[in-house]
Amino acid sequence: MEEYIVVGSGISGSIVARKLAEEKGVKVIVLEKRLHVAGNIFDEYIDGVLVQKYGPHFFLTNEWWIVEYLKRFTKFYEYPAQAISYVDGKYINRPYNFRSLQQILGAENSYCILTKLRNAFGEKRRISLFDLLSNEDDEIKKFGKIMYDNIYSTYVSKQWGLRVEEIDPLIINRAQFVLGYDTQLCELDYQYLPIDGYTKMIQNMLNHENIRLELGVDAVKNIDFDDINKKVCFRGHAVKALVFTGQIDSLFDQCYGILPYRSRIFKLNKFKTSQLPCGVVTYPKNFDYIRQTEYSVFNPKKTNTTVVQSEYSVPLNPNALVGNEPYYPIINPQNNEIFLKYMERSNRYNNLFLCGRLAQFKYLDIDTAIMSAVDTYDKIKNED
Ligand SMILES: Cc1cc2nc3c(=O)[nH]c(=O)nc-3n(C[C@H](O)[C@H](O)[C@H](O)COP(=O)(O)OP(=O)(O)OC[C@H]3O[C@@H](n4cnc5c(N)ncnc54)[C@H](O)[C@@H]3O)c2cc1C
Secondary structure: OOEEEEEEEHHHHHHHHHHHHHHHHOOOEEEEEEOOOOHHHHHEEOEEEEEEEOOOEEEOOOHHHHHHHHOOOOEEEEOOOOEEEEOOOEEEEEEEHHHHHHHHHHHHHOHHHHHHHHHOOOOEEOOHHHHHOOOOHHHHHHHHHHHHHHHHHHHHHHHHHHHHHHOHHHHHHHOOEEOOOOOOOOOOOOOEEEEOOOHHHHHHOOOOOOOEEOOOOHHHHEEEEEEEEEEEEEEEEEEOOEEEOOOOOHEEEEEEEEOOEEEEEEEEEEOOOOOOOOOEEEOOOOOOOEEEEEEEHHOOOOHHHHHHHHEEEEEOOOOOOOOOOOOEOOOOOOHEEEEEEEEHOOOOOOOOEEEOOOOOOOOOOHHHHHHHHHHHHHHHHOOO
């Protein structure tokens, strides 16, 4: 009987499992309810094109040690994240910058506002929508309102089904306005994609003599709680450590309420010729889909087919055939309160470790998920 259990084979669970197997030298069972490993970074070849089933993921980080660690399991190629937006018949540069402003207002109408922005914000390089909207200059404010009406609020209502005021301001602040012509969508130092895909990388990570993988298993059905000894049990036995990377509310049968998410529906179409002006196009206002990705654009090998994935943002419905996976946690004070109750409950069990985006009810990027997985491993290591 293995005494170390990891629930979930996404990047979080796989990192912890590998470290337990390799560095601690213990036997580990990894349980995965899907029929494949890699969680949301799962990718597969379709007509020679590497397609990410659950939406495009770019590996972006400032932490070289994370790159070094992953390089043991994959080769990377450099790919600076890129995207553009489509608004009312025009393609608009991203990040939203002075060029986007000219595309929106027209070159002839932009001179005065460009000068005002330079004067108002001086040396600053990036500002938020709120900085534009709250500026004392009427023209800057008016431009902020145009961005708000045509890009931000329409995007928020498509993505979340909510008004901007109902959203955590941190989420809005993720889309910055660049004061200049900087075209870097993201300012992080290392921007890569794995040459043979994320799935291969995760398979290599889990390929260790101490790791046993069980696919198609809902771990929750195998877990129960020993409240007297303060232990979580797996298949009737108390284990040394159980690392849980699934939805925290599902672990406790949603006893304090449901933690809500937005989901996505993905549709694929194949073409013979290139379709989009950039690998990723976002649609904050027009059409039903919110984003399209043409995977052949960042495929390391040339192919005769191009694959376009269209993403539709929908409310999560666990019982539906599509739109049944939790993607974006709906974070607000009420849901945070529910989350805290689950956290308190989890803290009762000294062999239970919560890790990853679903267990922490947080939006985590790949690199932050890895950092948190390494922290989790360090905690388990220090328990003995
Ligand atoms: C649409 C989208 C695009 C994104 N793009 C980027 C990007 O470009 N760059 C970036 O850095 N990050 C991106 N992210 C974030 C990235 O997806 C996460 O950081 C990463 O997937 C987190 O990994 P994880 O292992 O914590 O969770 P997951 O990948 O969700 O893995 C959890 C695993 O646990 C399994 N599981 C759950 N419950 C159970 C159970 N009861 N029993 C057994 N198994 C279970 C699930 O099936 C899943 O395989 C994006 C996220 C989304 C939603």
